[in-house]
Amino acid sequence: LEHLASEETLREELVGALQSIPGVRLVGSAPERRALQSFVVDGIHPHDLGTFLDSEGVAVRTGHHCAEPAHRRFGLAASVRASLGLYNSSDDISQLREALLKARNFFL
Numbered sequence: 001l002e003h004l005a006s007e008e009t010l011r012e013e014l015v016g017a018l019q020s021i022p023g024v025r026l027v028g029s030a031p032e033r034r035a036l037q038s039f040v041v042d043g044i045h046p047h048d049l050g051t052f053l054d055s056e057g058v059a060v061r062t063g064h065h066c067a068e069p070a071h072r073r074f075g076l077a078a079s080v081r082a083s084l085g086l087y088n089s090s091d092d093i094s095q096l097r098e099a100l101l102k103a104r105n106f107f108l
Helices: 002-019 046-055 068-073 090-107
Strands: 024-027 036-041 061-063 079-083
Touching: 002 024, 002 036, 002 090, 036 090, 046 061, 046 079, 046 090
Parallel strands: none
Antiparallel strands: 024 036, 036 079, 061 079
16 A cells, blocks of 8 residues: 555656646546546647657657547547656656656747
């Protein structure tokens, strides 16, 4: 159970970090979530963002995530998904946040 509390804490930190970046929109808001979050950044295609984040050493997934009908419903071509596990730390979330800020400056 200690492991789950840690993932929950990291998820909350991840959501807070993403929400602090202008132009980032979270996709999905289920009250009981696991340690992952899908999102889009206004003006940057998710696949381009995924490639950029990879070049910054940040691993994310891009695409429909087996939820193409949901993406269509929200008018999204795709989304980016950050997933956390027991091997992640607050430093990883900081690295994602910094890479997203850098991507905004690069693309916009």
